[in-house]
Amino acid sequence: MNAPQAEPPAILVEHLRVVRGGKEILPDLSLAVPRGSVVGLLGPSGAGKSTLMRAIVGAQIVAGGGVTVLGHDAGTAPLRDRVGYVTQAPSIYPDLTVRENVAYFAGLVGAPKDQVAHTINAVGLADQTDQLAGTLSGGQLTRASLAAALVGHPEVLILDEPTVGLDPALRNELWKLFRRFADQGTTLIVSSHVMDEAVRCDRLVFLRDGHVLADGTLEEILAQTGAADAEQAFLTLASKEGAA
Ligand SMILES: Nc1ncnc2c1ncn2[C@@H]1O[C@H](COP(=O)(O)OP(=O)(O)O)[C@@H](O)[C@H]1O
Numbered sequence: 001m002n003a004p005q006a007e008p009p010a011i012l013v014e015h016l017r018v019v020r021g022g023k024e025i026l027p028d029l030s031l032a033v034p035r036g037s038v039v040g041l042l043g044p045s046g047a048g049k050s051t052l053m054r055a056i057v058g059a060q061i062v063a064g065g066g067v068t069v070l071g072h073d074a075g076t077a078p079l080r081d082r083v084g085y086v087t088q089a090p091s092i093y094p095d096l097t098v099r100e101n102v103a104y105f106a107g108l109v110g111a112p113k114d115q116v117a118h119t120i121n122a123v124g125l126a127d128q129t130d131q132l133a134g135t136l137s138g139g140q141l142t143r144a145s146l147a148a149a150l151v152g153h154p155e156v157l158i159l160d161e162p163t164v165g166l167d168p169a170l171r172n173e174l175w176k177l178f179r180r181f182a183d184q185g186t187t188l189i190v191s192s193h194v195m196d197e198a199v200r201c202d203r204l205v206f207l208r209d210g211h212v213l214a215d216g217t218l219e220e221i222l223a224q225t226g227a228a229d230a231e232q233a234f235l236t237l238a239s240k241e242g243a244a
């Protein structure tokens with residue numbers, strides 16, 4: 001019998017360097033994300049969250065280093081139906097219904113047809129199935145984008161600021177949904193510039209100016225900084241780095 005192979009981490013970022021518009025956005029970023037967790041990628045606007053996410057899904061030209069997802073190079077064919085990505089801007093078609101949108105994305109990843117209704121139900125949009133996406137509310141639109149990314153049952157789900165601009169009740173609902181996916185074994189990376197979302201995550205990555213300020217559980221980061229909450233911890237780490 002073969003010895004069981006150690007599973008590679010969900011995401012491994014090694015010395016990633018990204019240059020955009022002649023500017024070094026990510027100078028040298030390394031990171032490992034374990035499977036089946038909800039990882040919060042937290043940092044202010046311009047920190048490089050979206051750039052890092054683009055690199056993880058293979059949509060970003062990379063100047064150095066690399067990213068592997070589930071043991072494969074980011075963006076390569078074996079990952080096509082194993083990684084879901086919801087961009088900051090809605091990526092579904094406003095002139096198609098919810099069902100038509102989700103069916104279209106199901107077709108792209110070769111998901112079985114019966115997954116379309118199932119996924120729409122899972123994100124709580126059963127009543128909006130035949131509604132044009134362009135007429136959905138903000139929270140419904142986010143959930144429709146999620147359904148489009150989820151329909152192929154991805155093992156890794158990259159969500160770029162999915163809760164921005166939503167009211168607290170909707171944010172709460174979405175975070176419960178993310179937790180449900182993680183409990184089923186999905187690895188989620190969720191970005192936010194809102195530090196109080198830290199309490200929802202199993203692990204946190206603090207990002208500022210393309211640098212990882214901290215990487216660990218909220219408890220670890222609070223212990224390390226002596227801060228009372230994520231926001232204070234971030235500020236403490238940022239000012240330390242500024243002083244160094
Ligand atoms: N196409 C681009 N050309 C040049 N600079 C860019 C481009 N896109 C983003 N940037 C810069 O990269 C930095 C990080 O952006 P981004 O990854 O979008 O950050 P975040 O998602 O954390 O707000 C910002 O300083 C932004 O101005």
Ligand SMILES: [Mg+2]
Nearest residue numbers: 049050051088
């Ligand atoms: Mg962004």
